[in-house]
Amino acid sequence: MNRAVAARHARTDDFKAAFRTHAGGVALVTADNGTDRAALTATSVSSVSVDPNLLLFSVSAAASAAPVLLTATSVVVHLLDADDLALARLGSTSGVDRFADTSLWSRLPTGEPFFPGVRTRICGTVVERLSLGTSTVVVVEATQVVLPDDGRTLPPLVHHDRTWHRLDEGSRIR
Amino acid sequence: MNRAVAARHARTDDFKAAFRTHAGGVALVTADNGTDRAALTATSVSSVSVDPNLLLFSVSAAASAAPVLLTATSVVVHLLDADDLALARLGSTSGVDRFADTSLWSRLPTGEPFFPGVRTRICGTVVERLSLGTSTVVVVEATQVVLPDDGRTLPPLVHHDRTWHRLDEGSRIR
Numbered sequence: 483m484n485r486a487v488a489a490r491h492a493r494t495d496d497f498k499a500a501f502r503t504h505a506g507g508v509a510l511v512t513a514d515n516g517t518d519r520a521a522l523t524a525t526s527v528s529s530v531s532v533d534p535n536l537l538l539f540s541v542s543a544a545a546s547a548a549p550v551l552l553t554a555t556s557v558v559v560h561l562l563d564a565d566d567l568a569l570a571r572l573g574s575t576s577g578v579d580r581f582a583d584t585s586l587w588s589r590l591p592t593g594e595p596f597f598p599g600v601r602t603r604i605c606g607t608v609v610e611r612l613s614l615g616t617s618t619v620v621v622v623e624a625t626q627v628v629l630p631d632d633g634r635t636l637p638p639l640v641h642h643d644r645t646w647h648r649l650d651e652g653s654r655i656r
Numbered sequence: 657m658n659r660a661v662a663a664r665h666a667r668t669d670d671f672k673a674a675f676r677t678h679a680g681g682v683a684l685v686t687a688d689n690g691t692d693r694a695a696l697t698a699t700s701v702s703s704v705s706v707d708p709n710l711l712l713f714s715v716s717a718a719a720s721a722a723p724v725l726l727t728a729t730s731v732v733v734h735l736l737d738a739d740d741l742a743l744a745r746l747g748s749t750s751g752v753d754r755f756a757d758t759s760l761w762s763r764l765p766t767g768e769p770f771f772p773g774v775r776t777r778i779c780g781t782v783v784e785r786l787s788l789g790t791s792t793v794v795v796v797e798a799t800q801v802v803l804p805d806d807g808r809t810l811p812p813l814v815h816h817d818r819t820w821h822r823l824d825e826g827s828r829i830r
Contacts, residue, residue: 491798506681529671530700638677640827642681
């Protein structure tokens with residue numbers, strides 16, 4: 483039934499193929515390291531701990547945002563709704579200035595660039611970085627959480643196999 | 657528009673509320689530490705690196721599977737399709753023997769328990785553990801990848817705000 487790919491180390495093509503079947507919620511991570519700013523769409527964001535409140539995400543060394551995200555002391559993690567698809571695309575498109583449209587972003591009093599159109603965001607301090615192969619895992623302690631004013635949960639954005647999806651009543655399994 | 661919750665440390669209730677809006681692909685992680693076996697449904701699995709092939713997931717100290725998953729030297733990560741919902745529920749239900757139905761699981765030649773009904777799985781060696789607050793992040797180097805024999809991608813399973821979702825053409829944003 484299954485094709486086993488046996489070796490001491492798994493083949494990278496198969497490893498990538500396996501993870502193409504795995505869906506991920508979508509976040510936009512922004513930061514400023516004092517000399518430059520960066521924005522990166524990430525599907526690796528997850529909460530890790532609630533005492534303290536910690537989250538993590540990983541940054542590939544090949545990402546254009548890597549030099550900033552790996553030296554900034556604080557970041558803003560925007561958790562994207564399906565309506566934020568344009569921002570998700572912006573943060574995952576190579577060779578564009580992700581801050582070109584100055585109507586979309588602003589700065590927190592503490593200096594971090596952020597996109598106020600996103601309803602849910604977490605600002606935090608980088609507390610740990612772990613270099614793992616071709617990427618670095620960044621661990622962040624939340625210092626500020628902004629939730630939707632109306633308390634409503636909108637359909638979230640999900641990435642899967644190079645496509646974008648919206649979760650709503652139609653996708654729900656009962 | 658937004659309710660800002662300003663403090664040096666974010667409130668845990670708000671941190672949790674933010675992550676309830678964030679969707680996650682669903683995996684079932686299994687292991688045997690030599691004295692006991694464990695299975696745990698996780699939405700924190702993500703690929704980190706492709707040279708070497710590394711993935712990570714986090715395990716809450718409160719999880720019944722924690723004692724085994726935090727001492728086992730190898731694990732099996734099953735990436736779940738929507739059709740695997742019963743297994744996702746099994747691995748996230750407290751107080752049940754997750755291996756009670758012996759028709760569902762088997763053992764790899766190397767001893768790890770696994771659920772052969774899942775089409776995509778990654779077996780790997782634990783290469784790092786990082787204690788972060790109330791959880792531990794487990795880093796795994798893939799040693800074997802099993803992909804669906806027919807090469808087809810089935811609708812994946814996604815968890816969001818305590819509900820399960822299926823990604824398919826109906827959820828896709830065009």
